[in-house]
Amino acid sequence: MRMAIEILQLLVQSADSWLFEGNRSGLSDREWMALRFLARANRFSRTPTALASFLSTNRSAASQIVAVLQNKGLVVRKPSAEDKRSIALCVTGEGETLLERDPINALRDQIVALEVPDRSQLRDTLRRVLIGLDVAERRYHPGVCSQCMFLVESGEGKDHHFKCRLFRKSIDQKEMTLLCTYFEGRSGKG
Known part of the structure; x- marks a missing residue:
């Protein structure tokens, strides 16, 4: 405690x-x-x-x-x-x-200075804590397309593409890391 x-x-x-x-x-x-x-x-x-x-x-x-x-x-x-x-x-x-002068950048820079395994552990631990809080409060927070259950990947080579099943729209590779308020984590997480 x-x-x-x-x-x-x-x-x-x-x-x-x-x-x-x-x-x-x-x-x-x-x-x-x-x-x-x-x-x-x-x-x-x-x-x-x-x-x-x-x-x-x-x-x-x-x-x-x-x-x-x-x-x-x-x-x-x-x-x-x-x-x-x-x-x-x-x-x-x-x-x-x-945004380059965002007050939160000082905290971001301290996190970036951590070793990669420490950053990964911090991220994963905080994610588990927040998911637990969200489930308890029946809340959902934005997430990124690459981790969303609505993301569908199909095709190969030049025909390889991503699509959002919820909106029935194509998703560009650059959009995969952007936040979405309609996010639903895979396997019931998120």
């Missing part, structure tokens, strides 16, 4: 890099979370509804955050290529530049 309490305290201390009062580089912690998500989200998840789900808030609150990001020139609204009735939230070049 004592070690568990120590680990919790260390996690709380590390959270200071992404949960904070006030502003850092002109954005609140929730605005940073939204900007990070939109920069890593796939085309199906760059919507106000998906953002609200990611932030665990309602669509109205997510829209207010988007309005702030839009007023700062960090995000633009574009008609969705998937559904013309919807909009896609896209990070601008200015938003990408600001």
Whole structure:
């Protein structure tokens, strides 16, 4: 139990890099979370509804955050290529530049400095803990296409391609590492 309490305290201390009062580089912690998500989200998840789900808030609150990001020139609204009735939230070049100064980068850099086996163990352990929490709370969090049960791979050579069974759309290789709020882990994990 004592070690568990120590680990919790260390996690709380590390959270200071992404949960904070006030502003850092002109954005609140929730605005940073939204900007990070939109920069890593796939085309199906760059919507106000998906953002609200990611932030665990309602669509109205997510829209207010988007309005702030839009007023700062960090995000633009574009008609969705998937559904013309919807909009896609896209990070601008200015938003990408600001992400280079993201307060969470200091924590990322410390994780990158770990040996590969330590990084892998940390990732896998945190994933198991979070999956346990999600199951207990009946929540789901975004994941990447490459680990999703909806991903279908077919063909060989030049004809090799990926498809999302949920959306019935092709998935580019570059999209395989982007976040999706519709993610369902394989084997019931996720």
